[in-house]
Amino acid sequence: MSQLLSLRDRKRAETWAALHLSASGTALDKGLECVTVDAVAADAGVSPRTFFNYFASKEDAVLGLQEPFVDESMLAEFDVDGDLLASVSHLMHAVTRTIHGSADEDGNRCREVICRYPQLMHRRFQYIVKVEQLVTDAVAERLAQSSRWATAPAGNTVDDVAKMLVLVAGASLRFAIQKTTSHPTRESQSEALDQGMELMRNILKELL
Amino acid sequence: MSQLLSLRDRKRAETWAALHLSASGTALDKGLECVTVDAVAADAGVSPRTFFNYFASKEDAVLGLQEPFVDESMLAEFDVDGDLLASVSHLMHAVTRTIHGSADEDGNRCREVICRYPQLMHRRFQYIVKVEQLVTDAVAERLAQSSRWATAPAGNTVDDVAKMLVLVAGASLRFAIQKTTSHPTRESQSEALDQGMELMRNILKELL
DNA sequence: GTGTATTTTTGCAGTGACTGCAATAATGGT
DNA sequence: ACCATTATTGCAGTCACTGCAAAAATACAC
Structure with missing residues (x-):
């Protein structure tokens, strides 16, 4: 066999x-x-x-783009009552990795190509949008079951909340992508993601 | 004459x-x-x-896409020490409007077309990325002169801060775009933008 | 106006991405 | 060995987009 x-x-x-x-x-x-x-x-x-x-x-x-998908195993570590931003952001990152054949070496090669030919970045972002949609649906489902988020603020639906959550968490993903592709031989993407998350928190604490 | x-x-x-x-x-x-x-x-x-x-x-x-640009008049109402998120978000909105010939009627027509043919949304987001870059530069310049933001947190540069700020503020812009194009005959985009901003605040206050 | 410099339009000829269709070959199951 | 399914291929065609050089339109100076 x-x-x-x-x-x-x-x-x-x-x-x-x-x-x-x-x-x-x-x-x-x-x-x-x-x-x-x-x-x-x-x-x-x-x-x-x-x-x-x-x-x-x-x-x-x-x-090397493939159709993105959200897997059971990715949802496993998703905790609605824990650090939501981090959860969503990591979920997006996980889904993002499915669109590559992405052995690590291949990921670097792609980043190099994108760095040399920034036109290609557009196609990548196009896929991020698809990822956002997938993740939004998954997140909305989880939120609906949560006691804290089942009712959305003001005149918004749970779907609105999920969408916004994904968009905000997506900011740190985009941040990471832009950082790692502008300096292709830099740290790994998940490190950049965490750094972005940290930066976002610092800024937002200052602003709210 | x-x-x-x-x-x-x-x-x-x-x-x-x-x-x-x-x-x-x-x-x-x-x-x-x-x-x-x-x-x-x-x-x-x-x-x-x-x-x-x-x-x-x-x-x-x-x-009807045109090259986006950032104008003096847009920067006028930009206040580094006021509500930064709102400032950045409105600046992005202003710049976004430059990429249409955008009489209001024309804007609606475009939204209808995009609604019927979602493939076109990609091109629009492509332009949003351009807008983000323009605005990021403008914001970075302002931040650098500000006493509060001239030094960035942790191991980040002022440019990083500007980038992240634009990405987060951009979330509410994307939110507004997605809302207004999925229901083409809905409220105006700037209303949706404010609604998105409000929602973002509510969510973030809860999360931080 | 006339003439001249600059910008815009146009035709032409070509490349290359992408598609539908129908024939052929390869594979899986029995 | 046989049949059903799926993948590969060739062909013919459409259409977006490009570079180039000629021709037309416009601006400008006199």
Whole structure:
């Protein structure tokens, strides 16, 4: 039983990785303008048409983006009555990591590419928005069951609260992303996330 | 002296408006898939090639996006020692309004289009990021001159503080945008902004 | 006005992303 | 070995977008 995955799934994963590696590698070695669908497909040993069975766009291949999802295990450490901001922020971070094939080395490679070609950051933020939506739903569900948050302040719904919570917590995630991608060989993203969280707290304590 | 603008500039503004109107109008009337560069250009009475003298992309024409800028008059009401979050949030809102030709009617039209075609939201958020950068620079400059903020907490720079401030304040802007575009015929955006600000405060007071 | 410099428009020809479709091949299950 | 399902491929086509150089429009000085 050496096969946790079927032949099909294994091949699929291989092809995916080959395309992503070729795309990101070519971007770093020869420049983003040399990354064409035809070239990448040829490099990965598949037909150009097949490329689009794996990625919706050229950029997605370079960044190795996958559909984000929220997992049971991520929700496990989510505590409505504890440090909510931190909980939400870490949940977002966890979900964010699902959109990469993201071995750590691959994550660094992607950050380098984004640093060299900031246009790509847009696509990344696009995905953050998707993550926000996913997390917002999950958070709203938890809040609704909480005694403290089941009723929202003023004329707002629980969904509003969840949305806002995610947006605020998202600030520290964006902060971390911007920091780590502007200095690609810097500390890890989760460290930057905590640093951002700390900074946010300091500022907000001063302001409220 | 009926000409505040030269002939050239007037014609330019007219062509810009014609292209934008045609693009957004066609999107609403016949669907976004019918909005092609050729059709829009023909409708506005210019050559297809000229289209790209005015807009970098089809989406930009539909949304009527222009390069954002931060104006002296916007900075006038910015008070470093007052309600910083509100100040920053309003500054961002002001800058955001510069990216539309944005007569109010036009703003509503755009919101409708985005509501029908959520893919376009991405482009809008892309611009919000640009706005964030502009505002961050402006805010950082002001902070540096302030006695209270000139020295940042912990191992952070003034730029970090400005960045985080903009990201947090930006949360209420994003909140407002998402609210007003999901219910296009709702209250004005600045009302939604204030509501978001209020909600954020309530939540944060509870959390800190 | 006339002439000249500058800006804008335009046509052309090309590249490359992306799509739908229908045929073919590969895989999974029986 | 057979069939159902799914993946790959080629083809033909649409359309966004670009660089370049010619032509037209506008501004400006005289």
